[in-house]
Amino acid sequence: MPFNRPTLTEHRNQILRDMQGGTLPGVTNVTRFSVLGVFAKVWAGMAYLHDSFLDWIARQGVPWTATDENLEGWGNLKGVVRKAPSAASGAVTFQAVAGSTIPADTTISVGGVGTGQTTEAVTADSSGRLTVPVAMSTTGAAGNVPLGSLAELSSPVLGVQSSGQVTAAFTGGADAEDEESFRSRVLAAYRTAGRNGRAQDYIDWALSVPGVTRAWVNPDGFGAGTVVLYVMMEDGNGNGGFPVGENGAAGADHRYPAATGDQLRVADLIYEEQPVTALVIVCGPIPQPVDFMISGLGQANTAANRAAITTSLSDVFRRASRPGGTVYPSAWNAALDALNLSQYSVVAPTGAVSGKTVGHMPILGNIDFGN
Template sequence: MPYARPTLTDLRQLVVQDIQNGGIPGVVTLMRFSVLWVIAMAQAGLAHLHYGYLDWISKQAVPWTATDEDLEAWGALKSIYRKEAARATGAIAFTISSDADIPVGTAIVAGGVDVVTTADSVISGTTATVSCAASEAGASGNVALGAVATLSSPIAGVQTTGTVAIAFTGGADDEEDDNLRDRIMAAYAKGGENGSSADYVSWAEAVSGVTRAWVNPLGAGAGTVVVYVMLDSARSADSGFPQGTDGAASAESRYQAATGDQLLVANAIYTKRPVTALVIVCSPVAQTVNFVVSDLGNDNTSDNQASITAALQDMFRRLSAPGGTIHPNYWNEAIAAIGLDQFNVTSPSVPVSASSTGSMPVLGTIEFAS
């Protein structure tokens, strides 16, 4: 059974009892503010700190409870490293007059995000397009296509406002301990790498921003491996779906190159895959599933509706997969866990299967009724 760590109160009582029960000859009681009482409290406090340090050591001694740099050290033994925050990149178009130019290093605000140009502008007619990168790393740097961009300082011949011509993608936050620990434990559980399906999932999820991945061996014919990915945090505004086009790595000559998020994953896998494998990285195709939840009675409140929505979203995130099937007991169990007095899922009433190999059931609309 687990070791029961004594509390500070327990330690104080133990030290006082030791003193009163013969620890110091002639002392049978302690005055609250006596010197011995103060020493007893100080000793108990020091012992409590020692117990705390030993408790921390025990957690760092194994990968399933280790944290921070100690967790990273356990991961390094399996070549699993924390995914660092990444800067988003994209392009912005401005209307210009004459032969005006936007030089490299120009500061711009795109969709509320500070970005900086990484190359001189490319001019076509009256439009100047500049490649840019977010000033700070993180998922907040991802900016949607068409967002308004503004020059931080005016440039002669260049209209002050422009639009995002290529969506900013690739921005991701530092990986949290829980996600890193899951990948580390999976690495210890499966052993070495040999190009198995689990290896492709691990290689994909090691890319900054990727939270889920699935593999379809021979998905595009003999010799191919199709990898589907989701970026639930970095692409939360897009329901977690990657932004870009499906394809292979930029160095792969046998297939068209991917773009955006898919290209980042494809390039990362390219150097690790078995040498003959043609890896194609794809975004799942959203297949919305609409729900009708009835017979809620007095539980048909806004708070309960929000809880039902959150439960179904969590269920789809945990159990849905490209080409997969969601069964009625999945959504019934998810809603029942909320603790409602009664409910009935009127629709759907049968298992929901993906319409194609790349389709993935996702939550659509929810209609509530008392």
């Protein structure tokens, strides 16, 4: 049965009862500010702190309540490691005098979100274009800067314009995995007997890559012996949650063209874990926007309600959609009902929406709120 941990007041009252119940001969009453009353408070506080420590020890004894390094220890027993933060990288193009060079380790301000350093020296070609690879200085999803963003040289470089443009989107940046997300992966590992190439194993491997939030498996998706793995990276990658890169296999697997960008990071990690005969192809789902028409809001057609509806429908598609899957009207109707709108009518879509093919994934498109 569970242990009912006494409160601080219950500890103090128990000590006072013991004092007046014969533990201390001749004591029949203890006043609030007497010496014994003060002792009772001090002893109660010590007992409460001891209980707190014992409670903390008990919580560290099982993975479903363990925290911090103790949870990581439970994960390590099953080969599950907390996803570390990672830094994004991409490329920036400047206009320059032909022959001008940007040295390696030059600091560049990228997209107004942070700075990065060039990873190699690059010399401008005869057309005056100079494209330099850049790695962000700090880790985190905020460093995933989209294509077309502005970039600035932090210090002038002879022959090179100070302003440039991101010509290869910055990808690969991810925040450190939060504790509850890590705990869910640890518990999933303990629920399984081992990893031998089951569908769930591929999903678990993909989710261990920094930035990956969802994954799905399509066995034999590109023919016998292939494992097609679709991944999403919805925590601030600047591309609507879809991976940035080309679909393909791991760089070391020469049976299929290698992936690039986010897909390559996932494929390379899985290559070290997968059964040797499987050809794993990592893909980004193909977005299939679903437009909504919502009418009849009447007095509820306010900016706040429109924003709440948009957020709610976005959440529906994040929870219910998958490559080639189906999202049913019951899902979005339940979400809209939860907003307690006085009135509304979903004019379109008129029924369930499904992915056109296995790789297409329904996502929220435009919303027309009508009159």
